[in-house]
Amino acid sequence: MIPGEKVMTVAVSARALFDFEEENRAFLEEDPAGYRALQGKRLDLPARPGAAFSLVRKLLALNCGDAHNVEVAILSRNDPVTGLRVFASARHHGLPIGRAIFTGGAAPHRYLGALGADLFLSANAVDVRAAMAAGFASARVWPEPSPEGHLRDDGELRIAFDGDSVLFSDEAERVFRLMQLERFIDHEVRNAHTPLPPGPLKPFLSALCRLRNGSGSPVSVRTALVTARSAPAHERAIRTLMAWGVTVDEAMFLGGRPKAPFLAEFGPDIFFDDQLRNCESASRHVTTGHVPYGINNEAEVALQ
Structure with missing residues (x-):
């Protein structure tokens, strides 16, 4: 990055980054206890890559040596306990992500301005529309896991x-x-x-x-x-x-x-x-x- 240029910041939901589709099927908006309990049982089980995984891995690879070109932050409706699994999964897959916000079910888009996000990626269509309405570039990522061919590290x-x-x-x-x-x-x-x-x-x-x-x-x-x-x-x-x-x-x-x-x-x-x-x-x-x-x-x- 040219000195003085703003670091590009991408905010991504946990479900876009990792394959939480099985857990998501247990989610009930009126009572998320079952979902949280299932995630709690799997805190030591790394999640598989999700749809946005390859993109995030390559974005982070643009940080070379002392150059900090890209910031990736997790912005998720998950609760903080589930956040333990999210961070552990990132470490397992070698993703150097240190910044995350877990809202415990509250609308996450209100933190995009504070993050300085250039792009918000989520599998939740409602959150994406809210972010877009607030003036943030956003996209709903199809939640299926990335095809194996698109996990290749081809530089x-x-x-x-x-x-x-x-x-x-x-x-x-x-x-x-x-x-x-x-x-x-x-x-x-x-x-x-x-x-x-x-x-x-x-x-x-x-x-x-x-x-x-x-x-x-x-x-x-x-x-x-x-x-x-x-x-x-x-x-x-x-x-x-x-x-x-x-x-x-x-x-x-x-x-x-x-x-x-x-x-x-x-x-x-x-x-x-x-x-x-x-x-x-x-x-x-x-x-x-x-x-x-x-x-x-x-x-x-x-x-x-």
Whole structure:
């Protein structure tokens, strides 16, 4: 990290980091005693890696020598006793995590500001929406354990982003939803030199670019834009990134084709998308984070 730059901080829930799905099935919101008792019996049993494990391990590997580039903090609804198992599991797997907040069932997102979090990852959709509403970049991680192939330590951190409603605002997505495809393309061509407003994960991409340029770590960072856009609507996306002074290593303009096969080839440690159907498809191949932002998520919010 360049001297004076802010350390990138990622907050992750215990259930996103470790495989607590069996224990979670014993959880009752009105009476969590059974869940806590089960966790208490397993304090000396290290939890298996969860969906966000590979991402967190590689983020922490960006701390090289005396350089402190990334901070990972556990932010969890678990009680402090269960927190003993969480910390023990982190030690078992060699994750140098020292900071954690266990809220005992209270909403965790209120601590994101104090942590200075650049990103919040959780398997709890309610917590993610609350964090997003409070202005924090957040994603709901599919809680299935990471496929074994994605636990490999290959020395490269790979992260893939959808464009509209993730890196960019939902401005263009609203045009697409409210107009015909032809009118959307015409709108984007006319505005090709007008940068799109930033979306919720733009600051996270900017932080990754700073790490890539100045971490000094043996772990490299590779990013990809994976979007349903196609030419000629691609130009505005690229020019927006140029205007922000950030870059991606790969850009996939898929013209509406399914993203999952391309993601399987890229092999990201996490892929971020705003549309649930894309997330559900991608999660069969790669760790996926749903970003509940923009017009595609407004109907879901209205139903809650």
